[in-house]
Amino acid sequence: MAPANSPHSMRILVPPALSPLAIAGREPDAPVESLSGHTMGTSWSARLVAPPALGLSLPDIEAAIQYRLDEVIAQMSHWEEHSLLCRYNTAAPGSWHELPTPFRTVLKCARQIAEQTSGAFDPTIGALVDLWGFGPAPARSEPPAQTEIDAALASGGWQKLEFDISGRSILQPGGLRLDFSGIAKGFAVDHVADALQHLGLRHFLVEIGGELRGEGVKPDASPWWVAIERPAYFSRISSNTPGGLTETRVALYGLSIATSGDYRRWFESNGRHFSHTLDPRTGWPIDNGVISATVLHPSCMLADAWATALTVLGADAALAAADKHKIAAYLIRRTGDGVEELLSPALREMLD
Template sequence: MRVLIPAALSALAIASRAPAAPVESLGGQTMGTTWSVRYVPMPGAGAAHSAATLRAAVEQRLAEVIDQMSHWEPGSVLSRYNDAAPGTWHPLPPAFRTVLACALRVAAESGGAFDPALGALVDLWGFGPAPARTEPPAPREIEAARARCGWQRLTLDTARQSLLQPGGVRLDFSGIAKGFAVDHVADGLRQAGLVHFLLEIGGELRGEGVKPDGSPWWVAIERPPHLPQAAPGWQETRVALHGLAIATSGDYRRGFAWQGRHYAHTLDPRTGWPLDNGIISATVLHPSCMEADAYATAFGVLGAEAALDLATRRDIAACLLRRTGAGVEEILSPALIAMLD
């Protein structure tokens, strides 16, 4: 086993121990998955750090994300935009604008490997609110859906803080919204006065502060569930989450099998088809879980070489797993290798 230590985890940080109090836990369900938080109540906080108060704060933040960005909720801001008439402008709330701005930036950086306007393809493949499929759509259907997609079709009026619906565009934030939710909830916990906590939503995590004994919040990089523990090329890795988030995109999360092939839920916007580049998973460490989420999706679509190039240029800590004949191959970015020193 190996460990990754962020540069921010200095001796001073470890010395600034959390209060000598039991670590408390909360959890629940959201966005078709689960959330949990482990935290150390601060001295003198009283009711402000009670389980009921903190649960209400978490659930309020999660509800805001769902109300704005869920493509499963017909009344969400995103769903209303998707169903709107061509040529209409739609005012965007601040959280939505934050996510869209990040999504468009990552789309441009990745050459469209990440695309927030992928909804028509997601629906066609049955990976969204539409009924699930048991076989792939016809090529002509895929091309027709692709014609309705593309982040370049989005026109954002920053002065009016509004987005144009050109006609037929369907947004899909499933590759970024969960990461934003982690950041959004973490911000709410900090506003409530928490300093030391580990937050998780659907496998994406953010750690702040340290545990009462001064040690960091340790988490393991996700191991693909079908991968044998002793698979050649695989090494268990633990990360000290201190002011840091981690997100993983994997081809094993959802999908269907047809005629001997697995069709993963992650689509390549540039082709309209599920990934077929050998990438099993892409894990990203970043101060922003929103960005970690988006880059993990983009890296998985890009493939090993292009993903490593982008991660190197952007100084992003990333770990990719690629299938080989004997097992798996790890591809580590320079920023992640530096955390091993």
């Protein structure tokens, strides 16, 4: 591999240990099929190796994928007023709500990461997201008043999440508004992957809105290669430019990848950039110099949530958290003369 700052250099990342299951059942002559569609306000796609012996038709596979995607929307959408999430958000104080397994899985994972990051990730920021115009509420052209932000902060807080003794029902204490924007897409990728595995498929690449999970290999035994996302406005910066970016490719052998960034959705007011990524601890959009955070993890749900959390934490705290929790993370942050790439220890272990 060429040095990181040499012209045309490229990083190659592979899992530290490749399971024999990654190539189990590989059929060199099986075709690679492609499916795609729209969901959750974005697009989805799947590339899969479908051995003829399984007797699966593409319409049947697509139907199984669509069922899982529709299930996520029906339970977790912030935009569908009849979704379980929206019904919970508007439910009466003191009411209990039984949760289906997918919703419960996401909520418990989100609460765990909230605890591990001291609230840098928080699934109860629905009121804040709406207040800033980054949810279904109308978009804003200027920031809300501090008093409004304080009120939205007071209505949330992951510590208010209370399950019953069975762990299957959750209390609505009054005014608590959930938002799964930082985790649901990753879960949906895992949910689709689970559907494909239940059909007997072992070799595939699933993508939803830029979050991906790869299982197995292609028929020729090569991996599902993907490039780490780089902000479009830096695409013209070559790797030999001081503060430039090095192209990084990842072999998704039983691995997922998710990226969070301050460049995907925003508005400007009085010359200031307001990102859609909110800091649940302050109620304001992040302004910590982190442009993006990419996480590699076997679970796309965890990769998605950790990418959001690391973006909020800021570079130094993010690297410390990634080191503590063994998270493979790649960060881009602004510097005085350009940009800087930061790699966590777990990511460096994957360098080939």
